[in-house]
Structures are given as C-alpha cells and as structure tokens.
Amino acid sequence: MKYSYVSHLICPKCNKTYDHNEVNQLCSCGSPLLVKYNLDELAKDVSKEDLVGRSASLWRYHELLPVVDEKNVVSLGEGMTPLLPMSAVGKDMDIPNLHMKDEGIIPTGTFKARGAAVGVSKAKELGVKELAMPTNGNAGAAWALYAARGGIKSTIVMPVDAPKITRNEVAVSGADLYLVDGLISDAGKMVGQAVKEYELFDASTLKEPYRIEGKKTMGLEIAEQMGWKMPDVILYPTGGGVGIIGIYKALNELKELGWVEGKLPRLVAVQAEGCAPIVKAWEEKKSVSEFWNDSETVAFGINVPKALGDFLVLEAVYQTDGCAIAIEDQALLEEQQKIAELEGAFICPEGAATFVAARRLREQGWIKENEVVVALNTGAGIKYPDTVKVDVPVLQKNEFLQK
Amino acid sequence: MKYSYVSHLICPKCNKTYDHNEVNQLCSCGSPLLVKYNLDELAKDVSKEDLVGRSASLWRYHELLPVVDEKNVVSLGEGMTPLLPMSAVGKDMDIPNLHMKDEGIIPTGTFKARGAAVGVSKAKELGVKELAMPTNGNAGAAWALYAARGGIKSTIVMPVDAPKITRNEVAVSGADLYLVDGLISDAGKMVGQAVKEYELFDASTLKEPYRIEGKKTMGLEIAEQMGWKMPDVILYPTGGGVGIIGIYKALNELKELGWVEGKLPRLVAVQAEGCAPIVKAWEEKKSVSEFWNDSETVAFGINVPKALGDFLVLEAVYQTDGCAIAIEDQALLEEQQKIAELEGAFICPEGAATFVAARRLREQGWIKENEVVVALNTGAGIKYPDTVKVDVPVLQKNEFLQK
Secondary structure (H helix, E strand, C coil), X not given: CCCCCEEEEECXXXXXXXXXXXXXXXXXXXXXXXEEECHHHHHHHCCHXXXXXXXXXXXXXXXXXXXXXXXXXXXXXXXXXXXXXXXXXXXXXXXXCEEEEECCCCHHHXXXXXXXXXXXXXXXXXXXXXXXXXCCCHHHHHHHHHHHHHCCEEEEEEECCCCHHHHHHHHHCCCEEEEXXXXXHHHHHHXXXXXXXXXXXXXXXXXXXXXXXXXXXXXXXXXXXXXXXXXXXXXXXXXXXXXHHHHHHHHHHHHHHCCCCCCCCEEEEEEECXXXXXXXXXXXXXXXXXXXXXXXXXXHHHCCCCCCCHHHHHHHHHHCCCEEEEECHHHHHHHHHHXXXXXXXXXXXXXXXXXXXXXXXXXXXXXXXXXXXXEEECEXXXXXXXXXXXXXXXXXXXXXXXX | CCCCCEEEEECCCCCCEECCCCCCCCCCCCCCCEEEECHHHHHHHCCHHHHCCCCCCHHHHXXXXXXXXXXXXXXXXCCCCCEEECHHHHHHCCCCCXXXXXXXXXXXXXXXXXXXXXXXXXXXXXXXXEEEEECCCHHHHHHHHHHHHHCCEEEEEEECCCCHHHHHHHHHCCCEEEEEECCHXXXXXXXXXXXXXXXXXXXXXXXXXXXXHHHHHHHHHHHHHCCCCXXXXXXXXXXXXXXXXXXXXXXXXXXXXXXXXXXXXXEEEEEECCECHHHHHHHCCCCCCCCCCCCCCCCHHHCCCCCCCHHHHHHHHHHCCCEEEEECHHHHHHHHHHHHHHHCCCECHHHHHHHHHHHHHHHCCCCCCXXXXXXXXXXXXXXXXXXXXXXXXXXXXXXXXXX
C-alpha cells in the first residue's frame, strides 16, 4: 500500500506530460498543469471505508494527494471543516436542504490553507528552498506560514492596500515581505522578475500544479460528510477559481474510483458585480474570459480580473450544467449580516455572495425547493472586521443599562 | 442508550445538589456549581471504541455532556482542534515531545466557542429566551453568535477598549451590544443590574454550570488524540481558569470510566506577570486568591484580577502536583514571534505565555527532557493583529525587488 497513488502531471491544453518527481511550473505551452493518479490501482488497494477513524484533516485522503513520502507532510491540522445545516437561512430562502461548508475553521482562517499545505509539502518533497508569490493577502499569509513550518524561505509581495491582518501574518512568519503601491498585478510583475533573478520557486496561483490538489479536498470532504452522496448544487465564490477547479477534479476522481455515483452537482461560479469576467464569458458561451478593467468589490478575495485557469473554471461549469452569476456588494454585505443573525456564523463577504446567489437562483427556479445545496464560505469574518459597521453609544461607569 | 448520562448539579463548597432540568446559576452559598454524570451506567453502555467514526466535533462526547436531547444541540462544528507536534520549538527548548493543542482552529477563533456551544445548547434546552454577560471580548463574541444560532437573544456589555474584532462579532450577531468606559468589572455590575431588572439568564463566567462542560472537552480530546494516554504536563493560560478546571474534571471522569489509567498530568496555571493572583496564591500555598490590583498585560484574555473559580483552579494544580508561573509581556511577545517563525503557527499572546512557561520549567528541571508536554493555545493570532509590529518599506510600481 502506497501513501500516494500520484502518477504524473499533464497539460490540459496540449496533453504534454511531466514527471511529478521534478520541479515543474507551467507547461511549455503556458497552461497550468494537472496532477494524475493511478486510480485503478488505488481502487483495488483502498476502499472508502478505510477512511473511517483517520485523523480529521485533509491528509486522511493522502492516497489522492501528490506527496509520496509522509515525512514531507507540512501540516497545521487543516481540513475536515464543518459542513453545517443552515436551516434558518434555508427557510428564509425556501431551500430547506441548504448547507454551508465553512472554510473559516482552518489554520490562517481561510481555504487558502489547503492549497498552501499541499503545495508547501510537495515543494519540500522536491527540495525547494525558497518560494515567492504575489498576493492580495490570504494566500500569502497561508503560504508564508506553511513555508515557515516546512523550513522553506518565502518572499511575499502584497499591495499596500491589502488587509492589515494578512500583512501581519506574513510578517510574523519571518517571510521577506514587500509592499507595493499598486495592484496584485504589479506585485505579480515584481515576483516574476525576482523568480528569474534569484532562481526562486514561483508559487503564484496555478503556476505550480499542487495548490489545486489541496483545494480538491473540499470536494472530497463534501462527498464524505454527506455519506458519499453528492449534493445537487455547489456554489463557489470565484476569483482565481482554483477551488471550483479542484472540486470538479475531486468529484470526477471519486466517480472514477466508484466511491460516488450519479450526476455531478451543478457547479455555480459566483462573482462580484464589479469583477465578473467568468460570468460574462459564461453568458456569451465562451471558453475563456477577457480581462475585466477597473475591477472593484468589497470581496477582495474574488477581485481577479483575469484568471490563469479561467478555461478550467468554465469547463467545470459547462460540464456540470452549472451557471455563473454576479452579485452586488450591497447585497452580499446584507446577506453577511443576515447569516450572522440567523445562523450565528460570521462569514466573509465572498462566502456571503454564494448565499445571495442561492437566493436568486431559487427565486428564478434554477434551484428547485427539494434540492440539496452547498454554499462555500471561503473564510472567517474575523479576517475582514471592517465589513461590519458598529455604531453603539458608550456608557459611563455605574450608568444603568436601559434596554 | 441515552444521549447524555447527566445526573445532577452539585456545589463543590457545600455539597448541596440541584436539578439539571431546571435553570440554575450559582449555589445559594455563592459557589459555582459542577455537573455530575452517571459514570457507572455510562461505563456499562459505552466504550471509548464507540467514538471511532463519530463526527469531528466536541459532540462526539455527548454522553459526557449535559444536553439531554440531541435536538437542542447548537453547533457551528466546534471541537477536535488540532494537536500538533511542535518539533522545532521543542528542539529549541529541549522538550522533544512538545505538542500544541490549537484552539485557534474553531468557530469564532478562540476556545470560548466550546463553553458557548455547550452553555447555549443547555440554555436552549432549559427554555432560556434571553441571556446577558460582561466580556473582555472573545467570550462575548462566542456567546452572542451561538445564542443567535440557538434563537436566544443576548445582551453583551464590553469595555470600550476591548478588541475591535470582538466588538464587531457581537454587533454582527444582532445582540444588544453596550460599551462601557471602564473595566470588565464595571461591565459586570451593569449586567448584574440588568439580570435582576429584566429577568435575564446570567451567562457570566461560572455563574451558570455548563460552560465548564464545554471547556472540559479539551481534556477529552487531548486524551483521545494521544491514543487514550495522558501527557505528563499540560500548560494552560489562566484567567478565569474555566479551561484548567474543565480539563481536570475531564481527566478525572475518564479515569473513573476506565478510559485512561495512571497519574494525571501535572497541570500548570500560566499567568501574566502583570496579573498573577493564582501564582501568588500557589506560592503562598493558599487555597483561594486575592484580588490583584491595577492588573495589566497585553494578553488581555488572562487579565482577570480575581476568578470566581480560583479555589477550583488551585485544587487542580495542587492535586496533580502542578505549579503556577507568571510570564512577562515582553517574553511572551518574543515567543509568539518565534513560534510563528519556527512552526508556522500564528498563536495568541495567552498561548505564547504557555510556551515561555514550558521553556522556563524545562530550564529549572521541573519538566524533564523525555516528558510529553502539551501547551494550550487558546486562540488565533489573527484576533490580535496589533501584537505584531510590521515595518517594511513600500515599493513603487515597476520598482525592482532587491533581496
């Protein structure tokens, strides 16, 4: 029995293959690479019942992950996040079987931890000594901290306007932190130069093949937590889109293994109205997106004007009869408040967008009343304290509390 | 088979008993009440092997929790937080078997979620419609959010200087939030008045019996995660002390059930030098503490000048041959940084204090090299962003990144 059944890397555009035992970034054709596994062999050796009793982390799926030797695993205990019934909000929007996969309950407070855990572990296995990446905040925080745990140096470049909490996370990790008076695209250019000049490993989104494998575990967990049944609909806040690509990949692998059966869930790419390149492409029935100019949204995690993996996101949406939908900032902020009041969950703006999307799609009849729906919340609200407005008077000592 | 084996409440001071089916606060003698279980019956009906495959939340221990009917459980998926090996920091302080129980990976980002989950669930079971509490921040945030999920109204009073993130958490929950220009003791007086005036349930620390039961699950999880073996030492950051009381109670219950054997771990109460009433009492071999005047520490979660349950904390320390130790702010902030750099974990100042304590106790020989040691981190560093100082230059667009 092997720890991992990884076989090789493949380019989804030109089908060129690569060796997973060597450091690889993009395909020579410029496309991101995907990881392949010996699923036939895995299916013979392992059954889904073997997972029972394993540790409550994403490493319970180690056979379906790319790390060959367990000693290279760099973990802070990430994964097996709660899949919560959302009965009150579900009643409010007439979706009784509404659930939330809560990715706020994970090291560093966002789903970025999954990609960082698997990406850093594989980088360690391949002997990487130093990595670099641009970030809007959460990904950089996760990669910097996991790299520190893995003994890998990191260089993180972040817009000066990125949230202060994530800046502090990077700083405390001991990473080389650079702030740029510009956008993440400016940070990306600097990283590109530094990667060449200093021969660093480029950990930018989808420029290394293993972040998808980490994100994939969200799909594996949803299936296992639902008793190896798939929901009818999964809604995902889509910026770079690695999560939706990963979930689609996961569910296809589970089908091939025979661990789940039937039709895949309809995958919904949820974007912000101020940055909706995937929605536009989907509406125009295109297979790639165009750069979205002057993008703007409070949900900064999905402020991605052009994703490197856009064609993979759109494939996942088309192949599952899903859809793409854009939400206004005002609506998602109101939904964030409503979910806290009705469900006690303080979620992030990106996550709130998926609930507005569910509400709208139910109103339009695209989601049926009896369908099982999972909305992904990608991060903890506490990482975005400024999205909540507080205006209460200050009492003096010994003043009587008037209700 | 019953969902809970709860039997009654008992006063640890005067032994008076109370019915767990009725709303109770303090004993008539003024002491906090403790929850008792039919452990003999539980031991006959349930074995620790029955836990395998249960959900990764603290409700896996429902037989040892006070909620009688599962339908009253109010959960956001809390519990089964990671127990992480801390090899690098352990090597640095010559404790190779050093572990961290990371309570940052839980809804609301601190261990307060455990007390709130169980406390709110039992309040719901008892028909409570509205609760009130004073808070320095994290407890109020947790109780307000869990109360919202449980359909219970809440009134939270908080010093105006309490951390903004926790203020926002309370506000977003829809709770009645009051800020007071004073200390938590001033907030406590206001809550006391409001509880009487408006007939509210008083959810102040240890004024209801069930918060301890939630915190207890940290002890249950440590035992299970170590394969039903107990560590030699557990270090706990001690403010109100509910956690250390709970862990002591948990391990005693597990011993009585026969699920663990041998000597209890030595429990260490870790406090801040600027607020160390338990340490002073322990040094003077007293069974209760005195009010600590002008208390001050950056680790605001352990800024508690006089704990209602001080005698229970001291009992836990004495009975396990533990000790109490105070740490300076400067040392715990340096340790916080070191742990992020060496282990990739951004922990809270209170948690960092336990690592300084382990370091000192090892230097003194009180902890032996081969002992198995667990340090409790009670919250995520992201809830305390201001404990990290960041001073990096801002680059201009297109500037070359000089390493």
